[in-house]
């Protein structure tokens with residue numbers, strides 16, 4: 379699927395991959411199986427047994443190994459086949475290997491490396507939430523469009539008085555002037571009349587927006603395919619430190635946000651083509667500068683990967 383090469387994508391939450399059994403998800407355009415090793419380390423592979431193509435996600439974990447439901451072949455976390463029950467004394471063919479996808483856990487998410495280069499060891503880029511706590515109340519929703527369409531929407535001030543005319547956009551001025559700043563993978567978009575309200579993206583798929591001086595809305599847009607995305611919405615706050623109060627703030631935010639998102643969910647999945655690219659002929663205007671900056675950044679990252687960078 380269309381993706382930004384050589385980046386970490388927030389793809390799932392850690393609690394979506396339990397201990398003790400494999401699970402199946404579609405992400406980055408592929409059916410995947412995820413499971414945890416006895417140490418708790420999460421592993422990910424294409425959800426297709428190299429023997430005869432059965433889905434490993436409906437298999438089980440046996441003695442710490444992923445066992446195929448069809449003929450019981452077993453695989454370790456590196457993707458190597460460790461047992462073929464039908465031929466216990468025969469050598470294992472070297473091609474009997476899983477197609478492993480690099481994954482890491484951080485900030486409560488499972489991250490997938492988009493390749494084609496090798497996954498780096500360094501810290502995964504994330505917003506600086508120093509002093510803030512994740513209120514522990516999350517909301518997730520699947521939309522039928524490419525994730526970059528939803529990122530566009532979250533960098534767009536001009537839609538507020540139209541899409542959200544009776545909620546967050548009530549009385550919002552229709553005339554828009556935007557400033558844009560890009561530093562590495564970090565994009566910021568704001569209006570000069572209200573510079574504190576910055577819409578921020580860390581490419582490829584993280585977004586946040588302040589709701590006042592002590593609260594952030596955060597969304598990770600996990601790419602399922604060119605035609606589907608899962609939004610993971612969270613609240614980060616530094617209003618209170620007492621955990622039950624923090625949870626209450628998260629809960630209020632969690633209950634109000636879906637109303638606003640449901641308004642976006644009417645228009646954004648209607649956009650064609652689903653995968654936005656700069657050359658698709660859309661007629662941008664000045665208020666789209668944040669959107670254009672995001673797509674230029676995607677385009678440059680693709681070119682850098684093609685050039686081997």
Ligand code: FES
Nearest residue numbers: 427429430446449
């Ligand atoms: S298809 Fe998986 S073991 Fe045969």
Ligand SMILES: [Fe+2]
Nearest residue numbers: 531537541642
């Ligand atoms: Fe919106």
